[in-house]
Amino acid sequence: MSAQSANTAAAAPAVKLLINGEWVESAATEFRTVVNPATQAVLARVPLATPAEVDAAVGAAQRAFATWRHTPLGARLRIMLRYQALIREHSKRIAAILTAEQGKTLADAEGDIFRGLEVVEHACSIGTLQQGGFAENVAATVDTYTLQQPIGVCAGITPFNFPAMIPLWMFPMAIVCGNTFVLKPSEQDPLSTVELVKLALEAGVPAGVLNLVHGAREVVDALCTHPDVKAVSFVGSTAVGTHVYELAGAHGKRVQSMMGAKNHAVVLPDAHREHTLNALAGAAFGAAGQRCMATSVAVLVGAARDWLPELVAKAATLKVGAGHEPGTDVCPVVSVAAKQRVTGLIDAGVREGATLLLDGRGVQVPGYPDGNFVGPTVFADVTTEMSIYTQEIFGPVLVVIGVDTLDEAIALVNRNPFGNGTGVFTQSGAAARKFQSEIDVGQVGINIPIPVPVPYFSFTGSRGSKLGDLGPYGKQVVQFYTQTKTVTARWFDDATVNDGVNTTISLR
Numbered sequence: 001m002s003a004q005s006a007n008t009a010a011a012a013p014a015v016k017l018l019i020n021g022e023w024v025e026s027a028a029t030e031f032r033t034v035v036n037p038a039t040q041a042v043l044a045r046v047p048l049a050t051p052a053e054v055d056a057a058v059g060a061a062q063r064a065f066a067t068w069r070h071t072p073l074g075a076r077l078r079i080m081l082r083y084q085a086l087i088r089e090h091s092k093r094i095a096a097i098l099t100a101e102q103g104k105t106l107a108d109a110e111g112d113i114f115r116g117l118e119v120v121e122h123a124c125s126i127g128t129l130q131q132g133g134f135a136e137n138v139a140a141t142v143d144t145y146t147l148q149q150p151i152g153v154c155a156g157i158t159p160f161n162f163p164a165m166i167p168l169w170m171f172p173m174a175i176v177c178g179n180t181f182v183l184k185p186s187e188q189d190p191l192s193t194v195e196l197v198k199l200a201l202e203a204g205v206p207a208g209v210l211n212l213v214h215g216a217r218e219v220v221d222a223l224c225t226h227p228d229v230k231a232v233s234f235v236g237s238t239a240v241g242t243h244v245y246e247l248a249g250a251h252g253k254r255v256q257s258m259m260g261a262k263n264h265a266v267v268l269p270d271a272h273r274e275h276t277l278n279a280l281a282g283a284a285f286g287a288a289g290q291r292c293m294a295t296s297v298a299v300l301v302g303a304a305r306d307w308l309p310e311l312v313a314k315a316a317t318l319k320v321g322a323g324h325e326p327g328t329d330v331c332p333v334v335s336v337a338a339k340q341r342v343t344g345l346i347d348a349g350v351r352e353g354a355t356l357l358l359d360g361r362g363v364q365v366p367g368y369p370d371g372n373f374v375g376p377t378v379f380a381d382v383t384t385e386m387s388i389y390t391q392e393i394f395g396p397v398l399v400v401i402g403v404d405t406l407d408e409a410i411a412l413v414n415r416n417p418f419g420n421g422t423g424v425f426t427q428s429g430a431a432a433r434k435f436q437s438e439i440d441v442g443q444v445g446i447n448i449p450i451p452v453p454v455p456y457f458s459f460t461g462s463r464g465s466k467l468g469d470l471g472p473y474g475k476q477v478v479q480f481y482t483q484t485k486t487v488t489a490r491w492f493d494d495a496t497v498n499d500g501v502n503t504t505i506s507l508r
């Protein structure tokens with residue numbers, strides 16, 4: 001960091017913590033900076049919260065749980081109704097903040113918020129989502145029913161790439177189920193998350209029900225080991241997700257980790273050519289490839305291999321630029337370090353013998369000499385041993401592999417350890433049906449490049465992309481954020497005949 005930017009950083013405002021309904025300055029001595037990826041302007045300083053602050057946030061959540069868990073369902077869902085209206089109202093304003101701190105285009109930032117808003121809309125259906133079951137007369141005068149009860153303080157740890165959507169995957173569903181929450185957003189871009197938390201308070205979320213702490217490893221570890229935290233939701237890289245899963249699990253918590261990916265798009269020669277090439281280019285290079293569901297591998301089957309020059313030509317037309325500039329297709333990556341990692345992997349691809357058909361290194365964007373830009377990059381002749389195939393690049397880099405048959409393509413995808421998302425492009429129902437049946441990946445798109453399920457379903461990444469049984473949002477997360485209690489009840493009326501002591505396990 002230069003002396004000048006160090007001064008700017010020191011002058012930048014510090015992001016506050018939210019503890020028990022109060023926005024408080026952290027007593028932290030260590031800070032990170034939030035930096036605009038297109039300009040390197042320092043937007044804010046993020047404290048690495050102290051252990052006492054994490055403890056205070058969990059304590060506030062624990063105390064609030066005592067009353068919040070008994071708040072009527074209707075009251076909870078009406079807060080969500082107000083919340084969804086507020087998010088809609090403030091969407092453009094928050095999108096501008098999101099673009100400034102994360103880099104993605106304004107349209108994509110609005111999409112980030114919208115996909116989270118959909119979860120809040122779904123949270124408004126909690127009246128039916130959190131219903132238990134009932135069986136009458138399981139024995140004479142005996143009924144059995146289940147209650148879906150909240151579990152207590154839940155914690156959420158979120159990544160940089162969706163600072164609106166992923167926090168909204170977590171806390172609305174957790175709190176509408178009657179839990180309280182401590183959120184730890186990415187320290188790289190917490191500002192739009194803070195705005196969404198402010199709106200939740202405005203919608204009526206009571207003090208202590210939603211708390212916000214900032215930090216990195218120490219704060220995450222403190223949440224994963226705190227005795228009063230009952231469940232941990234994590235979304236981020238595989239290395240950290242595995243650590244969180246193991247640590248929180250070892251401390252007896254319910255835990256779900258959504259992690260890294262390598263998503264294959266399988267293109268059959270009968271696919272709709274123009275639609276497919278547009279879909280591949282959008283899904284590989286949109287958001288500069290920084291989506292866990294980005295298409296990072298194109299598998300061209302048979303004669304579809306001939307489409308490669310057209311795919312490269314399309315990628316070359318995409319405009320690289322700052323996210324707030326109209327017409328930008330490919331935004332900067334989030335940080336200088338991320339750019340170094342991505343270009344380092346491109347170097348490795350060249351070194352390892354892949355054919356670099358389009359090189360995004362060294363791209364210049366007029367007016368933004370300091371931006372973390374990497375242009376669309378396409379590799380052909382890639383083998384499955386190369387690091388550009390084995391590693392998640394998380395940049396605008398598409399690797400292309402040619403195979404002869406659909407069977408070979410399915411086997412290739414199934415050999416890859418990740419299982420977040422995949423897609424097949426074809427006009428054949430039979431081929432698509434075979435693909436959806438035989439592919440061992442948790443989320444499948446058919447002529448859809450980024451098949452992130454809508455919130456009435458759940459996010460169902462699988463294998464190396466996920467640890468834990470239940471995914472975020474949808475019906476699965478209601479299970480994750482509740483404990484099923486089963487009640488077996490007998491009520492005697494005056495006519496009930498007393499037939500003596502029952503020494504068996506049978507209900508009579």
Ligand code: NAD
Pocket residue numbers: 157158159160161162184185186187215216217218220221235236237238240241243258259260261291292392394420459461465
């Ligand atoms: P990351 O793992 O670096 O950070 C995620 C969170 O963990 C952040 O809040 C961060 O502060 C915290 N953290 C970082 N280092 C830590 C450590 N050593 N110990 C404990 N906590 C730590 O991830 P990222 O770079 O912010 O996000 C990109 C990654 O997230 C990619 O791998 C992407 O595929 C993945 N992702 C997955 C999904 C999914 O649903 N599967 C969705 C979005 C992103």
